[in-house]
Amino acid sequence: MLSINNLSYFIGGRPLYENANLHIKPKDKIGLVGQNGTGKSTLLKIINGDYQPSSGEVQKAKDCTIGFLNQDLLSYQSDDSILNVALAAFKETLQLQIEIDEVLRKMETDYSEEIINRLAFLQERFEANEGYTIKAKAEEVLEGIGFKTADLEKPLRTFSGGWRMRVMLAKLLLEKPSLLMLDEPTNHLDLPSIQWVENYLKTYEGAVVVVSHDQTFLNNCISSTVEVASQTLTLYAGNYAFYKEEKVERMEIQQNAYENQQQMIKQTEKFIERFRAKASKSNQVQSRIKALDRLDKVHEVISDEVSVNFKFKFSKQSGRDVVILDQVSKAYGDNVILNKTSARVERGDKIALIGANGKGKSTLLRVIDGSEKTIGERTEGYNVIKSFFAQHQLEALTLDNEIIQEMSQAGSAKSEMELRGVLGCFLFTNEEVFKKIKVLSGGEKSRVALAKTLISESNFLLLDEPTNHLDFQSVNILIQALQQYEGTFVTVSHDRHFIKGVANKIWYIEDQEIKEYPGTYAEYEVWKANQVEVKSVAPTVKVQKKEVVKVAPKNNEETQQAKRELKKLEESLAKVESDVEKLESQKGKLEIQMADPSLYADEEKAQETQKTYQEFETRLDRLNAEWESLVDQISSIQEVIA
Numbered sequence: 007m008l009s010i011n012n013l014s015y016f017i018g019g020r021p022l023y024e025n026a027n028l029h030i031k032p033k034d035k036i037g038l039v040g041q042n043g044t045g046k047s048t049l050l051k052i053i054n055g056d057y058q059p060s061s062g063e064v065q066k067a068k069d070c071t072i073g074f075l076n077q078d079l080l081s082y083q084s085d086d087s088i089l090n091v092a093l094a095a096f097k098e099t100l101q102l103q104i105e106i107d108e109v110l111r112k113m114e115t116d117y118s119e120e121i122i123n124r125l126a127f128l129q130e131r132f133e134a135n136e137g138y139t140i141k142a143k144a145e146e147v148l149e150g151i152g153f154k155t156a157d158l159e160k161p162l163r164t165f166s167g168g169w170r171m172r173v174m175l176a177k178l179l180l181e182k183p184s185l186l187m188l189d190e191p192t193n194h195l196d197l198p199s200i201q202w203v204e205n206y207l208k209t210y211e212g213a214v215v216v217v218s219h220d221q222t223f224l225n226n227c228i229s230s231t232v233e234v235a236s237q238t239l240t241l242y243a244g245n246y247a248f249y250k251e252e253k254v255e256r257m258e259i260q261q262n263a264y265e266n267q268q269q270m271i272k273q274t275e276k277f278i279e280r281f282r283a284k285a286s287k288s289n290q291v292q293s294r295i296k297a298l299d300r301l302d303k304v305h306e307v308i309s310d311e312v313s314v315n316f317k318f319k320f321s322k323q324s325g326r327d328v329v330i331l332d333q334v335s336k337a338y339g340d341n342v343i344l345n346k347t348s349a350r351v352e353r354g355d356k357i358a359l360i361g362a363n364g365k366g367k368s369t370l371l372r373v374i375d376g377s378e379k380t381i382g383e384r385t386e387g388y389n390v391i392k393s394f395f396a397q398h399q400l401e402a403l404t405l406d407n408e409i410i411q412e413m414s415q416a417g418s419a420k421s422e423m424e425l426r427g428v429l430g431c432f433l434f435t436n437e438e439v440f441k442k443i444k445v446l447s448g449g450e451k452s453r454v455a456l457a458k459t460l461i462s463e464s465n466f467l468l469l470d471e472p473t474n475h476l477d478f479q480s481v482n483i484l485i486q487a488l489q490q491y492e493g494t495f496v497t498v499s500h501d502r503h504f505i506k507g508v509a510n511k512i513w514y515i516e517d518q519e520i521k522e523y524p525g526t527y528a529e530y531e532v533w534k535a536n537q538v539e540v541k542s543v544a545p546t547v548k549v550q551k552k553e554v555v556k557v558a559p560k561n562n563e564e565t566q567q568a569k570r571e572l573k574k575l576e577e578s579l580a581k582v583e584s585d586v587e588k589l590e591s592q593k594g595k596l597e598i599q600m601a602d603p604s605l606y607a608d609e610e611k612a613q614e615t616q617k618t619y620q621e622f623e624t625r626l627d628r629l630n631a632e633w634e635s636l637v638d639q640i641s642s643i644q645e646v647i648a
Contacts, residue, residue: 007030007031007032007066007067007070007184007185007213008029008030008053008064008065008066008067008070008185008213009028009029009030009064009065009066010026010027010028010029010053010062010063010064010239011027011062011063011064011065012025012026012027012061012062012063013025013026013027013052013059013061013062013063013064014026014059014060014061014062015045015048015052015057015059015060016060021237022044022045022048022237023045023049023059023237023238023239024237024238025062025238026062026237026238026239027239028232028239028241030185030213030215031213032184032212032213033211033212033213034213034214034215034229034230035207035208035210035213035214035216035227035228035229035230036213036214036215036216036228036229036230036231036232037216037217037218037224037228037230037231037232037245037246037249038050038215038216038217038232038234039217039224039231039232039233039234039246039249039478040233040234040235041235041477041478041479042447042449042477044234044235045234046189046217046234047076047189047217049234049239050074050076050187050189050215050217051076052064053072053185053187053215054072054074054187066185067184069184070184070185071181071183071184071185072183072184072185072187073178073181073183073185073186073187074178074187074189075171075174075175075178075186075187075188075189075191076187076189077171077189077190077193079170079171079174080167080168080170080171081167082162082170082174083162083163083170084161084162084163085161085162085163086161086162087158087159087160087161087162088148088153088157088158088160088161088162088165088173089141089144089145089148089158089159091162091173091174091177092144092147092148092173092176092177092180093140093141093144093180094177095144095177095178095180095181096135096137096140096180098135099132099135099136099137099140102128102131102132102135102137103132103137105128106125106128106129106132109121109124109125109128110125113125140180143180144176144180145158147176147179147180147206148172148173148176150199150202150203150206151172151175151176151195151199151202151203152172152195152196152198152199152362152363152364153169153172167194168193168194169194171193171194172194172195172199175188175191175203179206182210182211182212183212184212184213185212185213185214185215186207186210186212186213186214186215187214187215187216188214188215188216188217188218189217190217190218190219191203191216191218192218192220192223192500193474195500196361196362196363196500197360197361197362197500197502198361198362199362199363200220200223200500203223203227204223204226204227207227208226208227214227214228216228219473219476219477219478219481220501220502220503221246221247221478221481221503222501222502222503222506223502224245224246225245225246225247226245228245228246229244229245230242230243230244230245231244231245231246231248231249233249233253243613243614243616243617244616244617244620245620247620248616248617248620251616252613252616260304260305261306263304264304264305264306267301267303267304271298271301274294274297274298275298277290277291277294278291278294278295320391320463320465320492320493321391321463322389322391322465323353323389323465324353324387324388324389324390324391324465324466324493324494325353325387325388325389325390326352326353326387327350327351327352327353327385327387327388328351328352328353328355328386328387328390328466328494329350329351329374329384329385329386329387329390329466330348330349330350330351330383330384330385330387331347331348331349331350331373331374331382331383331384331520332348332382332383332384332385333346333347333348333382333383334346334347334348334373334380334381334382334383334384335347335380335381335382336366336369336373336378336380336381342518343365343366343369343370343515343518344366344369344370344373344380344515344518344519344520345518345519346382347518347519347520348520349513349520349522351374351466351494351496352494353387353493353494354492354494355494355495355496355510355511356488356494356495356508356509356510356511357495357496357497357509357510357511357512357513358497358498358499358505358508358509358511358512358513358527359371359496359497359498359499359513359514360498360499360500360505360512360513360514360527361514361515361516365514365515366515367498367515368396368470368498370513370515370520371394371468371470371496371498374468374496375392375394375468377394389465390465390466391463391464391465391466392464392466392467392468393459393462393464393466393467393468394459394467394468394470395455395456395459395467395468395469395470395472396470396471397452397470397471397474400448400451400452400455403443403451403454403455404443405442405443405444406442406443406444407442407443408439408440408441408442408443409429409434409438409439409440409441409443409446409454410422410425410426410429410439410440412443412454412458413425413428413429413454413457413458413461415458416458416461416462420461425439425461426439428457428460428461429457431457431483431487432453432454432456432457432480432483433453433479433480433483434450434453434454447475448475449475449476449477449480451475452472452474452475452476452480453476453480456472456484460487460491464493465493465494466493466494466495467491467493467494467495467496467497468495468496468497469495469496469497469498469499470497470498471498471499471500472484472497472499472504473499473501473504481501481503481504484504485504485507485508488507488508489507489508496513497509502527505527506526506527506528509526509527510525510526511523511524511525512525512526512527512530532631532635535631535635536635536639568643571643572640572643575636575639575640575643576640578636579633579636579640582629582632582633582636583633585629586626586629586630586633589622589625589626589629590626592622593619593622593623593626596615596618596619596622597619599615600615600616600619
């Protein structure tokens with residue numbers, strides 16, 4: 007469908023790409039990954055025709071259409087309603103509607119056979135284009151990515167940049183181009199919207215190329231990964247998790263090949279040096295010199311993984327209770343965020359506050375901080391020292407300061423060597439610590455602000471979307487730092503990889519109340535899925551306010567119905583257990599194959615084996631989740647029958 011052949015692209019004499027190649031087939035779902043500055047967004051612009059390659063070419067099929075979502079669309083403005091902006095995706099159908107309306111006006115005075123035939127032709131085409139459903143489709147997509155029904159008739163101009171970007175995403179999804187290119191599509195989406203887009207892309211009929219720093223998003227919607235590194239494009243036949251594992255193996259193979267080659271080079275150089283002066287060995291010496299000149303050098307592996315050893319110091323340890331909210335209410339006019347709700351933050355809590363935009367997550371964070379006025383009581387615990395990170399704090403950085411100066415103003419009393427060590431953890435090394443704040447990118451400023459927050463010696467952190475603008479490496483650094491943090495924190499985030507790595511409790515706002523799940527995000531996801539399934543199969547469990555009331559079957563027929571349902575569930579459970587046993591056996595055989603070094607002599611076979619193994623793991627995860635759900639359902643019904 008689209009082919010990139012020997013692509014080279016230079017910026018000021020610096021090669022961003024050199025002889026790079028990539029083939030995109032119909033229905034491919036590709037994640038484009040790599041460190042910031044390697045040229046991911048540039049590649050999308052080259053494919054779109056916005057930039058011209060220095061050499062090489064981009065070839066596409068005649069019927070290949072391209073839709074491109076990029077950050078430049080943030081500036082798009084229109085007085086049209088967001089529904090009409092999204093409906094612009096159906097240009098041909100809208101034009102047919104205009105022509106049909108025009109013909110109908112003519113028919114008020116013209117009843118000729120020609121005009122009647124024209125109307126029939128247009129209406130047939132309009133129906134073939136599913137013209138009667140385009141409004142419903144546009145509404146479904148807009149509401150799927152977070153808009154309320156009442157918002158659809160509002161002008162695009164009245165929305166912020168992030169919400170306007172959502173409208174442009176909706177328009178692209180409705181256009182259904184052959185190749186859909188998305189540059190950081192999750193930047194302006196909340197968690198429910200991200201999950202909606204994931205599900206949409208899984209079944210998208212065309213090809214997709216997506217640049218994203220959201221690892222979970224990539225894992226859930228791509229089938230192959232292309233790494234942008236060393237001016238080239240490297241394909242991995244699996245999602246982001248597969249890419250990470252496969253890359254480690256490839257790096258080990260490359261490093262072994264490098265070390266073997268270096269040993270051979272040293273031996274050859276010793277031979278040359280030893281016999282260079284001997285006439286009887288001159289031919290052999292010259293032969294080895296030429297062999298070294300012709301040698302295709304294997305490069306040493308330079309890992310981009312950073313291991314953080316972050317030492318936090320508290321001048322004071324907080325009391326057991328950090329913040330207590332009692333019967334707290336908060337509203338903006340008629341918009342009620344919290345209504346007589348209570349919650350407690352205890353020392354050692356690592357809380358992730360999740361949910362859709364507009365539910366009041368950032369407001370609640372400010373309520374916890376004490377900077378947002380509320381009705382009700384907020385009590386701050388003994389010896390609590392707070393530090394608040396939010397995106398607007400990037401603007402509070404002193405632009406004329408050097409990074410090291412800015413860090414010294416965080417109030418930690420750390421020496422310059424200690425500050426340089428902290429900055430090294432956040433990827434600022436050597437002379438980079440003397441860069442002015444004003445020349446840093448958004449991601450670099452975020453890293454500085456986060457580093458300042460973490461060294462402030464606070465024992466209670468409040469973090470509002472800390473992973474915004476951070477690449478994979480920086481997110482992993484932040485995860486490692488927070489895992490080593492011995493204090494308490496509450497973070498608002500829609501990055502599931504980040505939440506899974508740091509949280510031991512999940513909070514969410516529902517029915518204007520703060521709800522808590524006392525476990526990790528992975529456990530919360532399983533619990534949430536089970537809650538939905540249990541509600542659908544166990545109608546005899548009624549929920550009143552916060553109490554679960556078990557209601558016994560009213561008559562024998564209901565008891566028999568429950569027993570029949572129980573039998574079906576037990577049969578399903580037996581089948582799942584059998585499937586798990588078979589899969590684990592097959593997985594074990596694959597692990598034996600993968601432990602055999604000879605497998606990796608055939609790269610294609612090795613990749614296929616890795617892909618199959620990944621599929622087995624995915625299926626096992628799904629079956630285990632299904633098993634847990636069935637057990638919960640069986641327990642629920644057994645309790646009702648008893």
